[in-house]
Every structure is written in structure tokens, then in C-alpha cells.
């Protein structure tokens with residue numbers, strides 16, 4: 259068997275198709291698909307200062323590399339990488355070391371914000387002292403908070419994240435299963451239901467690429483030699499949904515793609531439905547946006563972290 263575009267040996271069979279591509283044809287296909295998503299959904303515009311949320315993992319590294327390549331060619335646009343150090347020994351310290359070297363190599367400005375500096379304790383200590391807490395529930399809230407707050411302070415016009423098709427399909431199903439459909443109105447390749455200065459606009463240039471494609475791209479580009487996963491990932495609700503969708507997609511190919519395409523058809527209805535426009539409040543402690551009088555970050559900081567001191 260040879261590559262569909264040339265005579266080299268193929269390295270990947272594209273999802274939902276009979277097309278197999280070699281290394282260099284796959285890299286071209288991958289980058290073209292990212293640029294097409296950026297163009298169609300107007301993810302990057304003139305004079306944008308794009309923040310790229312990076313973790314040192316395969317998805318965000320692939321995204322950072324491609325966006326850096328694009329923005330270098332555009333006069334007036336800027337890019338800064340932003341990372342969160344949750345404080346997970348043996349995992350985040352390793353991925354942040356990789357990230358620092360990567361940014362150094364490609365001359366990308368990198369800003370890191372840690373739970374320890376902002377909330378007083380690293381995630382490891384918080385979890386040690388609070389055995390009953392689900393790691394991702396507090397971690398996800400703290401991470402979103404620091405990303406949003408610091409992106410505004412750094413003057414980003416948009417925040418790019420490495421979410422791929424698999425991530426989005428998982429989030430869509432999670433919101434259905436948990437009866438959180440109104441939260442899905444905030445999904446899609448570019449967020450916009452809350453067009454509010456308090457929220458940084460988020461863009462997802464890898465939206466139409468599967469996990470398998472992003473992993474293949476990262477390995478071909480030699481961004482990393484081993485794939486690391488957070489030790490708490492398997493415990494998460496998302497981890498179980500991921501296994502469920504993967505299992506279903508292997509039995510019925512096209513399932514993930516189906517979830518995304520049907521969702522994109524109903525997304526304009528969700529966004530336009532006035533009932534889904536939430537009233538936004540300002541947290542009385544930190545002045546960040548919140549759906550309640552006190553935001554979830556301040557609730558966790560007070561009820562979980564401060565009581566440890």
C-alpha cells in the first residue's frame with residue numbers, strides 16, 4: 259500500500275475514509291485543515307494578540323507550533339503562551355520543563371501561573387488534605403479562573419486552546435448526561451454566547467481533527483517522545499465518557515464525527531435562545547465574573563484551601 263498523494267509508505271489511515279497518507283502528506287493535510295478552520299470561523303484576525311493555553315501535552319504543543327507559524331507571517335498580530343502549574347509532582351513539572359525548552363527553541367514568550375502562588379497550595383497538597391474531593395472538580399475551576407483572569411491582564415484578544423474533536427464530543431455528551439445543555443451554548447470552534455469583556459473569547463483551531471490525528475502529528479513532528487497523562491485523569495467523569503465514546507466509535511465508525519456535526523447544526527439555536535443567556539454577576543470577593551454572588555473559585559479557596567492553613 260502507498261500514500262494516496264505520493265508513493266511513500268503511509269503512516270495513518272484518516273478517520274472515516276479509505277485515505278492513507280505518508281508522513282509529509284499527512285503534515286500538509288493536518289496544517290491545511292487547521293488553517294481552514296481558522297479562516298472559515300475567523301479565529302485569528304488582524305492585530306489579534308492570541309494567548310495560547312499550553313500544558314506541554316501533544317494537543318496544545320501542536321497548536322502552539324502551528325499558530326506561531328501562522329502569526330509570524332502576519333504583521334500586527336502577536337502570540338503569547340500561557341501555562342498553569344497545578345502542582346502535580348512527576349507530571350506537570352515534567353511537562354512544564356518540556357514547554358520551557360520548546361518556547362525557548364521557537365522564541366515564544368511563555369507565562370506560567372501556579373496554584374501555589376495564587377491560592378497558597380499546590381494541587382498535590384490540597385488533595386492530600388482533602389481525600390473526599392474529586393481532583394478535576396477543583397482543578398478545573400482553578401485552571402479556568404487563572405486562564406481567564408490572566409489572559410485579560412496580559413491583554414489577549416483571544417485565548418486559543420488545544421481542544422480537538424474528541425474533547426468536544428466528550429463535553430457535548432457530558433453536558434447532555436448531566437442535564438447541562440445550556441452550558442453547551444458556549445461550545446463550538448469560537449465561543450461567543452457571553453459576549454462580555456469579563457470573559458476572554460476562546461478559539462479552538464484543532465476542532466475538526468481527531469485525537470488520533472493530533473497524536474500522529476505530534477509524534478511525526480517529534481514534539482515529544484512519550485505521552486504523559488495526568489494521574490487523576492482516569493478517575494474523572496470525562497475519562498469514563500472518553501472510553502465510552504471510543505468504544506462506540508470503534509464499533510460504529512463515524513460516531514464522534516456525528517456528535518460534532520449534529521451539534522454544530524443545533525448550536526446557532528442554542529446560542530440564540532434567550533432563555534440560555536445567563537445573568538452574569540460579579541463575585542463579591544474577587545470581582546471576577548460569576549453566576550452566583552460568590553464565584554466557585556472563591557468558594558473552593560475558602561472552604562478547601564484556606565482551612566488547611
Ligand code: SF4
Pocket residue numbers: 344393394395397398488489490491494
Ligand atoms: Fe487537573 Fe483533572 Fe486535568 Fe489532572 S486531569 S490536570 S486533576 S483537571
Ligand code: ZN
Pocket residue numbers: 261262263264265266279280281282283284
Ligand atoms: Zn505522501
Ligand code: ZN
Pocket residue numbers: 541542543544545546552553554555556
Ligand atoms: Zn471570586
